[in-house]
Amino acid sequence: MSISRKVKKVLKKFPYDISFVVDEGIVLLEGEVNSHQEWVKIGLNIGDIKGVKGVVNEIRWKGMKEGKTRAERRENIASKNERKRLGKHEVVIIGGGIIGCSIARELSKFKVDVALVEKGPDVSLGQTRANNGMVHPGLAPSKGSLKRRLNVRGNEMYGELCEELDVPFKRVGSLILITSRTLKKYKRYLPLGLNTGFCKYILPWLVKKKADRNRLKGVEILRGDDIKKEVKGVTDDVISAVKIPSTGIVDPYELTIALYENAKKNGVDFYLDTEVVGFAKEDSMIRGVITDKGVLGAHHVVNAAGLYSDEIAELADTKEFTIHPRKGVELLFNKRIQDDVEHCLTELTLPSHPTSKGGGINPTVHGNIIWGPTAKEIESKKDTSVDKKDIDEIMERYSKVLPDFPRSEFIRYFAGVRAPSFTEDFIIRPAKEVQNLLHVAAIQSPGIASAPAIAEYSVEMLDKMGLKLERDESFDGSRRAMDRAAEMSDDELRSRIQEEQRWGNIVCTCEMVSEAEIIEAINRGAESFDAIKRRTRAGMGECQESYCLLRIADIMSKELDIPLKNVKKEWAESEFFDGTVRGEEG
Numbered sequence: 001m002s003i004s005r006k007v008k009k010v011l012k013k014f015p016y017d018i019s020f021v022v023d024e025g026i027v028l029l030e031g032e033v034n035s036h037q038e039w040v041k042i043g044l045n046i047g048d049i050k051g052v053k054g055v056v057n058e059i060r061w062k063g064m065k066e067g068k069t070r071a072e073r074r075e076n077i078a079s080k081n082e083r084k085r086l087g088k089h090e091v092v093i094i095g096g097g098i099i100g101c102s103i104a105r106e107l108s109k110f111k112v113d114v115a116l117v118e119k120g121p122d123v124s125l126g127q128t129r130a131n132n133g134m135v136h137p138g139l140a141p142s143k144g145s146l147k148r149r150l151n152v153r154g155n156e157m158y159g160e161l162c163e164e165l166d167v168p169f170k171r172v173g174s175l176i177l178i179t180s181r182t183l184k185k186y187k188r189y190l191p192l193g194l195n196t197g198f199c200k201y202i203l204p205w206l207v208k209k210k211a212d213r214n215r216l217k218g219v220e221i222l223r224g225d226d227i228k229k230e231v232k233g234v235t236d237d238v239i240s241a242v243k244i245p246s247t248g249i250v251d252p253y254e255l256t257i258a259l260y261e262n263a264k265k266n267g268v269d270f271y272l273d274t275e276v277v278g279f280a281k282e283d284s285m286i287r288g289v290i291t292d293k294g295v296l297g298a299h300h301v302v303n304a305a306g307l308y309s310d311e312i313a314e315l316a317d318t319k320e321f322t323i324h325p326r327k328g329v330e331l332l333f334n335k336r337i338q339d340d341v342e343h344c345l346t347e348l349t350l351p352s353h354p355t356s357k358g359g360g361i362n363p364t365v366h367g368n369i370i371w372g373p374t375a376k377e378i379e380s381k382k383d384t385s386v387d388k389k390d391i392d393e394i395m396e397r398y399s400k401v402l403p404d405f406p407r408s409e410f411i412r413y414f415a416g417v418r419a420p421s422f423t424e425d426f427i428i429r430p431a432k433e434v435q436n437l438l439h440v441a442a443i444q445s446p447g448i449a450s451a452p453a454i455a456e457y458s459v460e461m462l463d464k465m466g467l468k469l470e471r472d473e474s475f476d477g478s479r480r481a482m483d484r485a486a487e488m489s490d491d492e493l494r495s496r497i498q499e500e501q502r503w504g505n506i507v508c509t510c511e512m513v514s515e516a517e518i519i520e521a522i523n524r525g526a527e528s529f530d531a532i533k534r535r536t537r538a539g540m541g542e543c544q545e546s547y548c549l550l551r552i553a554d555i556m557s558k559e560l561d562i563p564l565k566n567v568k569k570e571w572a573e574s575e576f577f578d579g580t581v582r583g584e585e586g
């Protein structure tokens with residue numbers, strides 16, 4: 001059956017007058033529906049059709065915010081900036097998340113002149129900032145998907161990459177727990193004995209079989225006390241478990257900052273605080289990337305703009321997919337209880353969630369424990385709000401897995417927004433209508449886990465698109481992490497203090513961060529409080545900034561030579577102090 005006939009068949013299930021066009025596997029939908037949920041549902045149903053490469057969902061929903069699209073607003077800015085020249089590069093990458101920075105570093109291995117443009121004042125401010133940092137093994141993504149292939153390969157590449165970049169990475173392994181709740185939805189069809197037998201023997205065997213098919217090594221089935229030995233305090237409801245040793249954990253922004261520093265060292269130009277607002281085109285080729293600061297000449301352009309990759313495609317006149325933002329809320333627990341969770345834990349529930357791996361309990365490389373994320377379709381890409389219901393949902397769900405876990409050690413919540421397309425796979429391909437634009441889009445989870453392989457694959461794509469790639473023998477892949485007082489022995493710290501007194505001034509007592517580290521972060525380019533926080537961990541501990549904020553702001557004011565009132569949290573106009581600060585002139 002042709003894609004058009006299948007689309008027609010799917011749309012018949014909905015009580016709306018939706019029109020559509022299919023062009024080379026891209027489905028464009030138009031019409032009006034009652035709610036945002038219906039908009040998502042129709043998009044996902046169409047995206048699920050075999051052969052569909054992208055869904056451009058232009059259906060409107062009742063109550064949808066009208067007004068100029070972002071692309072229209074950007075065009076105004078573009079017209080003002082199209083004459084200012086910033087420079088010319090062979091490749092311009094749009095987006096400084098883990099994906100853009102990974103591609104930048106991968107390209108810096110070759111004799112190619114590369115620039116990366118990021119609208120934020122630092123790298124790692126999009127999805128890359130707020131996630132679990134789990135290096136998934138590659139079990140969950142569906143058969144035949146790009147996600148599965150790049151996740152498995154990415155996971156394999158992690159050890160070497162993190163060693164080169166001096167970034168902490170631990171293969172803590174994960175356990176998929178099969179409990180008396182796993183088949184809850186089917187329970188009425190299964191007598192109790194059969195349910196237990198199924199969960200004890202058949203299900204773990206099926207999971208292991210899938211893992212073996214995906215080339216995951218060392219996968220084991222555990223039962224009874226063997227699970228209790230691996231997972232402290234695990235629920236008595238657990239029947240069996242599948243252990244996957246290759247699952248890892250990483251600090252996603254630490255890795256992204258390391259990729260950025262190393263790419264910069266190898267010659268990549270970074271334009272931070274610079275937003276792409278349009279393109280200068282000749283026929284089907286981009287000749288210039290127009291930003292709010294001026295134009296960058298480009299032979300090839302990479303669209304790694306995360307949640308906004310659909311809008312970048314639109315700006316280049318090649319609408320091929322729509323991103324539907326999906327929020328995930330997470331809870332973070334104190335490092336004090338780090339010994340309580342050693343591995344990443346997920347409880348298998350069937351049928352599985354159609355669009356999420358279901359979240360879990362994870363340790364982090366810095367010793368905190370994370371519960372989450374949830375998965376909720378939202379209207380706005382900027383919605384990172386958290387309400388009590390989200391927190392209750394997470395607490396209830398994971399308390400069933402670890403009933404005696406000290407939940408009062410919860411120190412903060414946060415939300416991140418995923419960037420899926422309606423086909424739910426990664427979109428890494430040359431743009432349909434623009435010959436020199438490569439989309440590296442819809443990189444939702446497992447985007448962190450897949451990042452090294454996505455970079456490798458993207459460079460292969462650029463090669464096929466005609467980019468000349470010659471190895472640069474002067475490439476230096478190494479990078480040194482910042483020294484940390486918290487990781488030094490007493491003797492080491494004492495001798496550092498003798499050399500430099502500021503090692504002895506501990507400004508963040510929860511994470512034990514010294515003034516010397518704050519200054520090192522500033523020397524490495526941090527210009528805001530949050531940029532320092534991401535590089536040093538100051539403010540990330542139990543008191544959540546209440547002790548160190550003023551101390552760090554004071555150091556920043558002196559080192560950056562700016563008045564205290566100009567010290568920013570992150571973005572422009574995010575100053576902490578309003579008006580004159582006591583003790584400061586003017």
Ligand SMILES: Cc1cc2nc3c(=O)[nH]c(=O)nc-3n(C[C@H](O)[C@H](O)[C@H](O)COP(=O)(O)OP(=O)(O)OC[C@H]3O[C@@H](n4cnc5c(N)ncnc54)[C@H](O)[C@@H]3O)c2cc1C
Binds near residue numbers: 448
């Ligand atoms: C709650 C949550 C949990 C997750 N957990 C995991 C996990 O455990 N493991 C895992 O593998 N993955 C996980 N993910 C997915 C992972 O975070 C993403 O796949 C990954 O961060 C995507 O990176 P990116 O570089 O594509 O996007 P982003 O990090 O969003 O980067 C895109 C960048 O583009 C910039 N940009 C956008 N528009 C423009 C413009 N016009 N001009 C210039 N710059 C622009 C943005 O400012 C942004 O910095 C999770 C995601 C969420 C939300």
